[in-house]
Amino acid sequence: MRDALKQPRRLRAHSRLLRRTIAAGVLACAAYAGLAAANPGRAPNEAARAGADIDVLHYTARIEPDLAAKSLRGEVAIRFIVRRQGAQRLDFDAGDLDILAVSEDKQALSFEKIDKRVSVRLAAPAAAGSRHEIDIVYRGAPRFGLEFHPERSELYTVFSTSQWLVCIDAPQERATLDLTVTVPEGLKAVGNGRLVSKSALGGRREAYRWRQDAAMPSYVYGFAAGRYNEAGGTSENAALRYLSSDLQAPQLRRVFADTPDMLRFFGRRAGIRYNGSYSQVLVAKTIGQELAGFSLMSEAYGREVLDDPSAQALIAHEAAHQWWGNYVTCRDWGHFWLNEGFANFMAAAYLQHRFGDEAYRKQVEGWKRRLDKLRETGKDHALIYEHWTRPSADDRAVVYQKGAYVLHLLREELGERAFWGGVRAYTRAHYGHSVVTADFRRAMERASGRDLGEFFARWVESAEVAARPAAPAK
Ligand SMILES: [Zn+2]
Structure with missing residues (x-):
């Protein structure tokens, strides 16, 4: 640990900006909650989710957005294994997309769009373990999920993947991806995995093709394209790219000056070094x-970091x-705190490493204040949600801020060595897989040699009711 910052003026400015980045941290990735909300009464119920009968192996997709018209056409080949003997009707998440055709081996299949899903009927009941590949052609004009900014020649995805790609939204469904996106000539684009090719098409368009070789949940699929300025760097063996239409290369280098150190820091905490390239785009x-x-x-956040390099919580x-x-992905949205509480906590741990104990403490105090408020208003909740149907702002505070606060408490409880040893063991054991809260508890118990039943019962599995003042005697 480092000593707290000692310059009062700098400290005041620092905490002001931290307050702002705490607020940004609350909102970061809030779109996930929208995913859960899109399935009222279903998530995280395994049997009822789209894709419960299959295991997706790979998507090969081609997306042709029309920037000016704010619409798209798409084609996706979905390769999967059937898990349930006799399954014939298979559901895929398809957002508000219009499905034009579905086929297997060039033979048309019947399908029906029901709400946010397309229900496809295979030609015959499938055997458990059989492999299939179906092709789906679609079009759409997403109101969210893919953002179009024709005035600045920019488009980028915003989490709700099934608004631009027919897929399985559920976080436990991991698959590889081969994605081709056509964009107007002259735009720079970023996508998942490695760039396979960039080729000129007719009509002043270009096609970018990327290949994501490690299987990933579909909610982290996406791309961004724009008239970007670019700077770069390296972190150990990772190539880094920083992009923005607004900021110039020297400014981008300043905004993302700590990224190499950040990736090294998290890699050490995880026990797994960052692998591949990492791009940060200001959109x-x-x-x-x-x-x-x-x-x-x-871009607005990028400018904030430019003004104060310590405002890095969101980066x-x-x-x-x-x-x-x-x-290491939550198996369903009910264990979402394992994604978001962790990201918030790890960001604070990085701020502590980079700026000292005071920066960490400010984050912890922010989480504690929010938890106190939840309790005062009777909105505290266990970190695990059994039936998370319509997440509220208070639910998000539970997941993001109480989640991070509980990790801080566990760190205090176990001490540095056992806590970080447990985090490393947990991360390494489940890297590339889905997790539930019990997986984390088991790793921490093993690392500390302690039964954490009481701690988890109090802080993770239940909500504490605020002590209410005694009612006045009548
Ligand atoms: Zn997040």
Whole structure:
């Protein structure tokens, strides 16, 4: 640990900005909650979710957005294994997309769009373990999920993947992705995984094709394209890219000056070094989102960091998701705190490493204040949600801030060595897989040699009712 910052003036400015970034941290990735809300009464009920009968292996997709018209056409081949003997009707998440055709081996299949899903009927009941690949052609004009900004020649995805790609939204469904996106000539684009090719098409268009070789949940699929300025760097063996239409390369280098150190720091905490490339894109407007191999933040936030390099909580939060969220993923949204509480906590741990104990303490105090408010208003909740149907702002505070606060308490309880040893063991054991809260508890118990039943019962599995003042005697 480092000594607290000692310059009062700098400290005042620092805490003002931290307050702002705490607020940004609350909102970061709030779009996930929208995903859960899109399935009222279903998530996280396993049997009722789209894709429960299959295991998706791979998507090969081609998206052709029309920037001016704010619409798209798409085609996706979904390769999967059937898990249930005799399954014939299979559901996929399809948002508000219009499905034009579905086929397998060029044979048309019947389908029906019901609410946000497309229900496809295979030609015959499938055997458990059989492999299939179906092709789906669709079009749409997403109101969210894919943002179009023709006035600045920019477009980028915003989490709700099934608004631009027919897929399985559920976080436990991991698959590889081969994505081709056509964009107007001259735009720079970022996507998941490695760039396979960039080729000129007719009509002043270009096609970018990326390949995501590590299986990922579909909510971290995406792309961004715009007239970006670019700077770059390296962190150990990772190539780094910083992009923005607004800021110039020297400014981008300043905004993201700590990214190499950040990735090294999280890599040590995870026990797994960052692998591949990592891009950070400042886009027109967003609350901040992690995707596989890159993250999106707003230009306004980039300018804030330019003014005060210590306002990095959100940059760190999104970078931390490259481990906790993307590779170690909550099995369903009911265990979402394992993504978001972790990202918030890890961001604070980075601020402590970079700026000292005071920066960490400010974050902890912010979480504690929010938890106190939840309790005063009777809105506290267990970190695990059994039936999370319509997450409220208070629910998000539970997941993001109480979640981070509980990790802080566990750190205090176990001490540095056992706590970080447990985090490393947990991350390494579940890297590339889905997790539930019990997986985390088991890893922490093993690392500390303690039964954490009482701690988890109090802080994770239940909500504490605020002590109410005694009613006045009548
Ligand atoms: Zn997040």
